[in-house]
Amino acid sequence: MTVRAGNLFADVSGGCAGEEAFGEIFARPGLKIERIISRGQASPPECWYDQAWNEWVIVLKGSATLQFEEEPASRALGEGDYVFIPAKKRHRVEWTDPRQPTVWLAVHFE
Amino acid sequence: MTVRAGNLFADVSGGCAGEEAFGEIFARPGLKIERIISRGQASPPECWYDQAWNEWVIVLKGSATLQFEEEPASRALGEGDYVFIPAKKRHRVEWTDPRQPTVWLAVHFE
Numbered sequence: 001m002t003v004r005a006g007n008l009f010a011d012v013s014g015g016c017a018g019e020e021a022f023g024e025i026f027a028r029p030g031l032k033i034e035r036i037i038s039r040g041q042a043s044p045p046e047c048w049y050d051q052a053w054n055e056w057v058i059v060l061k062g063s064a065t066l067q068f069e070e071e072p073a074s075r076a077l078g079e080g081d082y083v084f085i086p087a088k089k090r091h092r093v094e095w096t097d098p099r100q101p102t103v104w105l106a107v108h109f110e
Numbered sequence: 111m112t113v114r115a116g117n118l119f120a121d122v123s124g125g126c127a128g129e130e131a132f133g134e135i136f137a138r139p140g141l142k143i144e145r146i147i148s149r150g151q152a153s154p155p156e157c158w159y160d161q162a163w164n165e166w167v168i169v170l171k172g173s174a175t176l177q178f179e180e181e182p183a184s185r186a187l188g189e190g191d192y193v194f195i196p197a198k199k200r201h202r203v204e205w206t207d208p209r210q211p212t213v214w215l216a217v218h219f220e
Contacts, residue, residue, distance in 0.1 A: 006191075
């Protein structure tokens with residue numbers, strides 16, 4: 001049986017400025033593990049994610065700020081910082097570092 | 111509503127040599143996200159993990175080698191290397207770096 005394997009940091013620096021990359025690492029009914037590489041992108045102002053799935057997400061390289069609609073201040077995330085985003089909890093990516101790629105690992109589940 | 115958050119690399123260097131640390135980061139029926147810190151530990155020879163759950167695991171700091179019973183050679187894992195270990199696939203940790211902590215992030219699911 002083949003074991004699915006790879007490196008999460010492969011090809012991180014290859015992308016273009018202004019291009020955000022989403023890559024599925026592993027998927028199974030009810031579960032998806034995804035790599036996201038941001039290069040300075042942010043959600044448009046007043047544009048909120050309102051997801052049907054739960055998401056546990058961690059920043060592994062770079063930095064970002066995440067805003068929850070119901071919280072007065074946004075959250076700064078650096079290397080190793082993780083946060084659980086329950087389904088339907090409205091949030092947006094306020095900022096990602098434009099000087100280096102920000103690598104996120106997201107675990108989505110029902 | 112409180113958002114569960116933290117840093118995966120917090121307190122990594124605080125442990126003692128020879129002590130392996132398992133910490134639950136997030137749990138939900140059918141899903142568990144866990145941090146493991148190895149400091150030179152390995153599975154005893156001929157001692158195989160034979161887990162009822164699936165495991166997707168990534169090395170985020172340090173290095174290790176992982177052996178699958180049915181594979182002739184072991185797999186070297188460095189920073190960012192991940193592998194999917196299906197339930198009941200017999201494996202053991204052959205080696206972890208004794209000079210620095212090895213930080214694993216494991217996603218266990220049914």
